[in-house]
Structure formats: structure tokens, C-alpha cells
Amino acid sequence: MDFKLLLQPQRFVVALAIASLTFGSPTLAFMAGSGLTQLKPLSADFSEANHLSCALHALGNNYLDFNHLSNDNASDQSQFSAPGGQAGSRVPVIAGNWKLNPATVEEASTLLSLLASNFINHRGGIAAATPEVIVFPPFPYLERAMTLLEGTGIKVGAQNVGVESKGAFTGEVSPSMVRSLGCEYVMVGHSERRTLYGESDDTINSKIKLSLQEQGLKVILCVGETLEEYENDLLSSVVSFQIKKALQGISRDDIVDTVAIVPGTRLVIAYEPVWAIGTGKVATPEQAQIAHAVVRSTLQEMYGEDVAEKIQIQYGGSVTPDSISDLISMPDVDGALVGGASLTADGFTRIVDGAAASLSTY
Numbered sequence: 001m002d003f004k005l006l007l008q009p010q011r012f013v014v015a016l017a018i019a020s021l022t023f024g025s026p027t028l029a030f031m032a033g034s035g036l037t038q039l040k041p042l043s044a045d046f047s048e049a050n051h052l053s054c055a056l057h058a059l060g061n062n063y064l065d066f067n068h069l070s071n072d073n074a075s076d077q078s079q080f081s082a083p084g085g086q087a088g089s090r091v092p093v094i095a096g097n098w099k100l101n102p103a104t105v106e107e108a109s110t111l112l113s114l115l116a117s118n119f120i121n122h123r124g125g126i127a128a129a130t131p132e133v134i135v136f137p138p139f140p141y142l143e144r145a146m147t148l149l150e151g152t153g154i155k156v157g158a159q160n161v162g163v164e165s166k167g168a169f170t171g172e173v174s175p176s177m178v179r180s181l182g183c184e185y186v187m188v189g190h191s192e193r194r195t196l197y198g199e200s201d202d203t204i205n206s207k208i209k210l211s212l213q214e215q216g217l218k219v220i221l222c223v224g225e226t227l228e229e230y231e232n233d234l235l236s237s238v239v240s241f242q243i244k245k246a247l248q249g250i251s252r253d254d255i256v257d258t259v260a261i262v263p264g265t266r267l268v269i270a271y272e273p274v275w276a277i278g279t280g281k282v283a284t285p286e287q288a289q290i291a292h293a294v295v296r297s298t299l300q301e302m303y304g305e306d307v308a309e310k311i312q313i314q315y316g317g318s319v320t321p322d323s324i325s326d327l328i329s330m331p332d333v334d335g336a337l338v339g340g341a342s343l344t345a346d347g348f349t350r351i352v353d354g355a356a357a358s359l360s361t362y
């Protein structure tokens with residue numbers, strides 16, 4: 001797809017998003033009916049959907065019924081065109097935030113093993129692991145996760161990091177520590193960290209700066225407005241402000257990924273409306289698109305269009321296997337940050353497959 005053709009509609013969507021924030025639902029209705037949701041220039045592998053074999057039955061209790069998913073291209077690997085081959089395309093990223101779960105390392109190991117078997121037996125491991133998939137277990141399970149997910153294509157990330165590299169900081173964990181374990185991602189600025197642990201924008205900024213000093217480490221920055229802010233039409237200003245504060249003093253060169261094969265960045269933004277996290281109230285695809293357009297235009301203002309177009313923006317907040325397809329069909333929704341539904345291997349795998357399936361239609 002011609003990148004320039006892509007950019008025009010995206011600018012239009014950004015304009016619509018801003019207009020929607022200003023003028024409300026008529027613009028939304030127009031946007032929903034305009035077919036703009038079909039513009040995302042991504043394609044993805046959707047393979048082996050019907051190939052979950054008896055092996056999984058033998059492994060026991062983790063059978064996924066994927067037969068409802070169409071699989072016309074399943075055996076034709078030549079039809080797989082890797083996202084990123086086209087300028088401006090973004091690899092979708094699905095991440096599972098386990099929070100303070102599960103309670104024991106044995107339970108964590110079971111979840112990891114089931115996830116690994118789903119990916120190896122059903123998705124064919126790394127070869128079919130588009131979208132990019134990451135799990136964020138609690139710190140004590142990170143090393144176990146690295147071991148049990150080896151060969152699956154699933155990456156491992158840390159839910160939080162401190163603001164110091166080493167020294168007398170009891171209870172803290174540094175970005176270099178998690179990187180040395182093999183983690184590729186850290187999550188920063190989750191709303192639970194902000195509200196329950198009083199993390200300020202300045203602290204979040206320090207964490208990102210320190211993390212980006214670690215070669216090979218990428219950052220998922222979470223932002224999002226509260227219900228009160230949403231109801232007072234403050235989404236745009238809150239989200240924009242959070243991004244600008246979190247990324248203050250961080251340059252283009254700091255975030256552009258110079259070693260990646262697929263052109264990309266070391267930064268992912270997770271837009272997570274606080275009112276949708278753990279509440280079962282998922283934002284509508286149109287609501288998500290409006291917010292994501294705000295995120296992208298803020299990034300564009302800070303880093304220029306070329307960089308902003310490469311940054312993946314996830315939606316987070318009560319995502320389920322049922323809601324992923326519609327959400328990810330939006331042009332600026334590049335994946336999902338999943339809490340509750342990532343705590344079962346089947347639920348999480350279905351979300352990954354939902355993302356892959358809808359992308360394969362582009």
C-alpha cells in the first residue's frame with residue numbers, strides 16, 4: 001500500500017477525532033459509518049487456526065475451539081506478508097498484564113506452560129506469532145517465564161521498574177536487572193501505579209529515561225483519563241499532558257529503534273481509560289479511535305509524523321476475546337494491553353488470534 005494514500009485518511013481521522021471531541025456524537029456517527037475503520041495498512045498471518053491437534057488434549061485441559069474462525073489461508077505461507085514491509089505499517093502488539101497474579105509460582109508455571117503449548121501447537125510458535133505478544137508477570141516469576149516461554153515467540157516484560165540503577169534502595173528493581181534476565185519490555189505509568197502508589201509524571205519520566213538507557217529494552221507507557229475527566233471532556237488535554245510530561249527530555253533518537261529489522265520505536269503507548277480498567281466497561285471502538293488519534297497527534301507534535309506513525313498505540317481496559325476484533329479494526333488501534341483476560345491461556349490466546357484474524361483481512 002502506498003504510504004501517502006494511507007496518511008491522507010489518517011489525517012482525516014485525526015481531524016474527525018478532534019471534531020468529535022469538540023462537536024460530539026454526530027461526528028462519531030459519521031466516522032462509524034464512513035468505512036474509515038478499514039484503512040489500517042497492516043496485514044498479518046492467520047495460520048493454523050484449525051490445526052490445534054490432539055496433542056493439546058493430551059496435554060490436557062487447554063483445548064481451544066478455533067473452528068469458528070475462518071482459515072482459508074492457513075496452509076499458504078506465501079500469503080503471509082509481514083507487517084512492517086510497508087512504510088508506515090505497525091506490527092500490532094498484544095500484552096498481558098498479570099498484575100499481582102497468580103498467587104504462587106506453581107500456578108504461574110501452569111499458566112505459562114499452557115500458554116506455551118497454545119503458541120507452539122496452535123500458532124506454530126515464532127513463525128506465526130504476529131501480532132507481537134508480551135506477558136508481564138510479577139517480578140518473582142520473570143525468570144520462570146523466560147524459561148517456559150522460550151521458543152514460543154512470546155516476549156516477557158516487567159510491570160514496573162525503579163528510578164535508580166543500583167545502591168541503597170531497598171525493595172527496588174532496576175531496568176538493567178530486568179534486562180539482564182532477558183526482558184524486552186518494561187511497563188511504566190499504569191493507572192494503578194499512579195493512583196495506588198502515588199507515582200507522579202516526573203517519576204514516570206525518570207523511569208522511562210533510565211529504561212531507555214538499557215540497550216534492547218522497550219517501554220510501554222500507560223496513559224488515560226478518569227471517568228470524571230472523561231465526563232468533563234478532558235480526555236484530550238489529560239492524555240496529551242500525561243504523554244508530554246512522561247516523555248519530557250526524551251528525544252527522537254532516544255526512541256527510534258535503530259537495530260530492529262522492522263522499522264519501529266522503543267516506545268509503545270497504552271491508552272487505558274481508567275474507567276474501563278477492570279470494570280468490564282470496554283470503550284467502544286469509536287471512543288478508542290478518538291483517544292488514539294489524540295495520542296498520535298501529540299506524538300506527532302513532539303517527534304514528527306514519521307516517528308509518530310511508527311509508534312504502536314494499544315488500547316487497554318476490559319478487552320476480551322469478543323471485543324478485540326472491533327477495537328483493532330480502528331486505524332490507530334495497534335493492539336491491546338489486557339489485564340483480567342490474560343490470566344487464562346485460552347482467553348489470552350483467543351485475543352491474540354482475534355487480533356491476527358482481523359488484521360489478515362486488510
Ligand code: PEP
Pocket residue numbers: 097099272276277278279280316317318319337338339340341
Ligand atoms: C490493565 O490492567 O492494564 C487492564 C487493562 O486490565 P483489564 O483488562 O482487566 O481491564
